[in-house]
Amino acid sequence: MPSSPRDAPPDFASNAAIWKTANAEAFTPLVDAAPYFAVLRSALLKAQRRICIVAWEFHSQTELLHQEADDGYPTEIGPLLNALLEEREDLEAYLLVWDYALIYLQEREWKIFSNWLNNPHPRLHFVSDETAPTGASHHQKIVTIDDSIAFCGGTDVSISRWDRIEHRFEDPDRVNPDGKPYMPYHDIHAAMTGEVVDALQEVVSERWLHATGSNLSALPKDQRHDIWPEDLDKRFENVPLSLSKTEASPLDSPSQIHQLHLDLFAAAKSFIYIENQYFSSESLCVALAERLKEKDGPEIILVLPLDTSGWLVESTVGLLRDRLLERLKEADTYDRLRVYYPLTQGERDKSQAIYVHAKLIVVDDRILKIGSSNLSNRSMSVDSEIDFSLAFEKTNDSIASFRQTLIAQHFSAEPKAWQEAEEKEASLASCFDAFSRKSGQRNLQPLSYGCDSQLKRSLADTQLLDPEDPIDPEFLIQKNLDKQERSRTWKNVLTLFVSLSCAALLGLGIYWAWGSYFGKEEAIAFTESLSESPWAPLIAFCLFTFGGTAGIPLNAMLITVAVVMGSRFAITYGVSGAIVSSCIGFALGHALGKPLIRKLGSGAVDAVSRKLGERSFRSVAFVRLLPIAPFFMVNMVAGASHLKFKEYLIGTILGMAPGMCMVVLLANRIEATARNPSWGTTLSLLLVVGILVLGMSYLRKSLGANREQSPPSHA
Structure with missing residues (x-):
């Protein structure tokens, strides 16, 4: 029974609880995704100007109908959007989806395997929203069509959501695109028309502007029309939401x-x-x-x-x-x-x-x-x-x-x-x-x-498992410190974190790999037998090829191979293996795309991206010489950029070879000093260290001069 429009809303909520109140000409809650997806499809078929989808998760293979359609249009959301865009020249589609955390990687649609994401329609604008602080997400779920109808609530247009109200124990339609069934799923969404659609479109436009820098203006009144699905009852009419x-x-x-x-x-x-x-x-x-x-x-x-x-x-x-x-x-x-x-x-x-x-x-x-x-x-x-x-x-x-x-x-x-x-x-x-x-x-x-x-009660009482703030260090510093203290504190926190992490990882790695060889005689015997093995060249090459691809620090591998197998192996097979590894990383970055690569870090990725934006072998060599980002990250960011492979390969060889040779020489002098301590070996070690320090200082000063000469970037 439709509610009466004369019922006035009470003042139950404080001003701090409400962003905006707007009239809904029609408002109907939708229980479970089967009814929602069906009426969503009916509304999409009436779209003429603009479709906006804001989501926590979106999957182009989401099945909306689970039965044969008699209208000739696809029933999957991705192909359906393509068909509508192809048919209607004035129609645009805007999709803004949270740029998810790596923990959700397995559940998301990978660009590398998605033809729909790799070859989007020219008027389909798909954006991964990367603006949330670390540890936060964009969890809103909104669909607007021609500024005439909106769907909002708890249901994303994605896989593992669809289910009938009956929630059958077994349902052959309750499967994902790979054919795997998932458990019964209960959710609630809503459809609405009227002024409330303008309010939700305002939310969508603000999010789009924040994520892309471009504006989605409201459609003129004469471009709006009745999109309410014929088979959907209007449970509430003319009510304030x-x-x-x-x-x-x-x-x-x-x-x-x-x-x-x-x-x-x-x-x-x-x-x-x-x-x-x-x-x-x-x-x-x-x-x-x-x-x-x-x-x-x-x-x-x-x-x-x-x-x-x-x-x-x-x-x-x-x-x-x-x-x-x-x-x-x-x-x-x-x-x-x-x-x-x-x-x-x-x-x-x-x-x-x-x-x-x-x-x-x-x-x-x-x-x-x-x-x-x-x-x-x-x-x-x-x-x-x-x-x-x-x-x-x-x-x-x-x-x-x-x-x-x-x-x-x-x-x-x-x-x-x-x-x-x-x-x-x-x-x-x-x-x-x-x-x-x-x-x-x-x-x-x-x-x-x-x-x-x-113990579990005490842990739960701390609320550390569900923090009230994003875990983004930058956000926490901004919240708790004034502007003068933020820069200094941020540098101290970062330096401490990196130092402790490196020390802990190095200690664990040494103990794990060589814990049983801590004795001097045992360690020397082991390294000599390994360096004389006929498999040593292949071991060194594979270590750099697959280790670099897996993200193991390049310098750590260089020092290890130089000490264990000798400088000759480290330079010959280390450099060649590292180059092959860099090519694999470049290919992975090219296939995965920039949105996924950005999950590997924020500041380092931005720094590499800015430098590689020059798109020359000199910029690649510069990034290789200065350790502004991990080896594997540089490889993948370069692949995700528009850099040509030839420029990348030349820059990689020119940039890596000098640094790798110096690291190997350093490891060689350390080994020589440890085996045969003397004035000669000690002085040679100090000389190599001095050359490395002077070289790094010169490069950093050059970088600082270049930064002062370049114009400031705009946020």
Whole structure:
């Protein structure tokens, strides 16, 4: 039943919780990705001017329909966008996807294997958003079409998302492009039209401007049209939606979403119904615990996944969830807390959990909140998020109907049966107690939780596993220090970190490789036997070829081979192996592309990119002579740039050979001094060290002079 437009929203939220409130001519929550992807495709088919997709993750092979289409258009998102762009000359598509962390590398679509990413349509603009601080992400999920309709919520247009509302135990359509099945998946998104689309398009445009430097202007009113899918009911009409944001650079933009959640919990009188992927925010736990301690406080129903995704998340955020749920239980003096996970049944008493990815809160059937934010510190103050809330002064029939239908689906029951149970039972919690004991194709089961040791409790209480700030050192220094102290502190932190890391790695490497040969006689006998082996040339060549490709420091390998096998092997096979390794790295960089290479570092990658931007063998030689970045990083960044291979190879040979020879000579003199200490060997060692120091000083001064003469760069 459509809600009445005369219902006025209450002033439940503080100004700090709301970014903007805008009217929605139509607004419908979409439960699970099967309905969402189907209506998204219907809306995309009506696009005329512009399609914008902002995502945490995007995959071009995402299947939208899982059935044969009768309209002649593809059903995968990538081919569908290409077909629409090819057919409509005035249509442009803009995709802004978070430039993910390496931990998600296996889950993402690799450019090297994606024809769609390697050969994009000329009017398809795909950008990897690299603007988030280290440890933060862009987690917003927004689609706008012709500034006429928007889709927003918790569901990315990507693989491993699609599922039917029934969440069958086995579903032949619930597979990824490689044919591998994934677990049942529950999520909530929403479709909307009206002024709220302009507000969401403003978010998209700001993100695009920040990531690319170019602006996406609003479309003129005469280029907008009715795109609402014919088969989608309008659950709410002419209602005000309040939008709240979190920015991935929170210094200048305090989190509205954190305050929104605090306001939601404080506004509850009867119940708070929550569906969420995570529960790891201590401040939100404290707010809920305070409500549970109240004699007449609200009931709190939490629907969470049985397990968080993956061993790493389970051992970090999962541990936090167990501890915070323990604390909620301790505060639940009046037995008003219920925590469940959804389950689907198969044949022969088989069952599996349904993964909860939704980000939903319903308060007293008068406030509905949907969005991208989890109940975690990341979502509250680290990542970019977007939530929207719909609020009324009194209980709203449409919100109540939506919540009751959603809960009934979890129990594979008819909505009417759940409504009757609510009228019969004394409380919402007692309804859940009664239905969780019933059998059905789907069910909500009580979630077991708790930390099994005091050590885990203490670790969880530190909140180090879900920090409230990005782990970016630059961000932390900027937040805690004034401008005069930042530069000096940053240099000290970096110097200390690099020094300790090098010392630790060197010590571990020596102990691991030669721990059993620490005796002088044993070590000498081992090195002599290895240097005389017929396999020594091949060993040296392979060490430099594959070691350099794997990221092992070149100088460390040079010194090792020079000491163990001799200077002749180090120079002959070291230089040749290093050149082959540099060619392999160049090819990998060319295949993977710059967005992926940037994950290997930030400052070093930028420095190499700027110098290689000159695109000459001299610039390559310069980078090789000065150790401004690791060997393997230079190789891959050069491949990802537009540098010609011939210039790269010549510059590599000219730049590496002198430095490698000097390092080998240094290792030779160190070995000679260690074997036969005398005035002669000692003086020769000091002479080599002096030459190296003078050479590096000269190069650094030359670099400084070049920097002073060059114009300043613009951020």
